[in-house]
Amino acid sequence: MWKSTVDVVVNSYSKNHIDVEINSNRQDRWRFTGIYGHPEDENKYKTGLLLKGLWDNQGRPWLCGGDLNLMFQSSEKMGGWGFSSEEADILREAIDYCHLEDLGYVGHNFTWSNNRGGAENIQERLDRFLANRAWRDLFPDENCAEIVSDAWERGGDLCSKIAFTSSNLSAWSREKFGDFMKELQACKGKMEQLMEETQTEEVIAQM
Known part of the structure; x- marks a missing residue:
């Protein structure tokens, strides 16, 4: 972030x-x-x-x-x-x-x-x-719904519909949210690391 x-x-x-x-x-x-x-x-x-x-x-x-x-x-x-x-x-x-x-x-x-x-x-x-x-x-989720409906209108077997939907939903998610979730996860990981280091320091101080 x-x-x-x-x-x-x-x-x-x-x-x-x-x-x-x-x-x-x-x-x-x-x-x-x-x-x-x-x-x-x-x-x-x-x-x-x-x-x-x-x-x-x-x-x-x-x-x-x-x-x-x-x-x-x-x-x-x-x-x-x-x-x-x-x-x-x-x-x-x-x-x-x-x-x-x-x-x-x-x-x-x-x-x-x-x-x-x-x-x-x-x-x-x-x-x-x-x-x-x-x-x-x-x-709003209307764009997401349109992606799913478009896949079914394209025809073809179930596997191709799923692949098309998955690809387009991923693109839609990147457009709407960018790298938000990935960056938030990295931020969370860093905070957990800092908390562990703080707890370790407290244990050492008590020894």
Whole structure:
């Protein structure tokens, strides 16, 4: 986020989130929050509290996403023990409270697997992106829908349609967002490195 065309200000961060304001010469100022939800069953309610605490009621364009470690509905889980409606309530209440909408996905139904075979395999959709109405208005998705419909109008077999759609969606994403996500990931990695170095220094100081 060091490019002169993009200005990013970090509002807050913790081990479970990073919240930034983004301003560029392409769009109005908007907000992005990256989330890593608490993986422990007894702490998953804290992810809901975190999301609610980040909501500022100002109606600014807001995109929020990452590994929330929570599922919204039973179709987002395959295998393993039964789906937890209590965990779904945590996510549902947080989404409603923050006036966010699930942006959906393209591709495989699940984002996590335990990498075991047969009956022991478990797959879940733990990663998702959410946005409020102001953000969706700032980045309207009609162009994305047109790309998908164009692929089906072209005809041909399913593989060629998928290849055409994937290629054009990638080009559309680069045009709309530039290198934002790649640069944000690099920024996150640098911050994690600095946090690890700080913790190491604290341990050494205590020895």
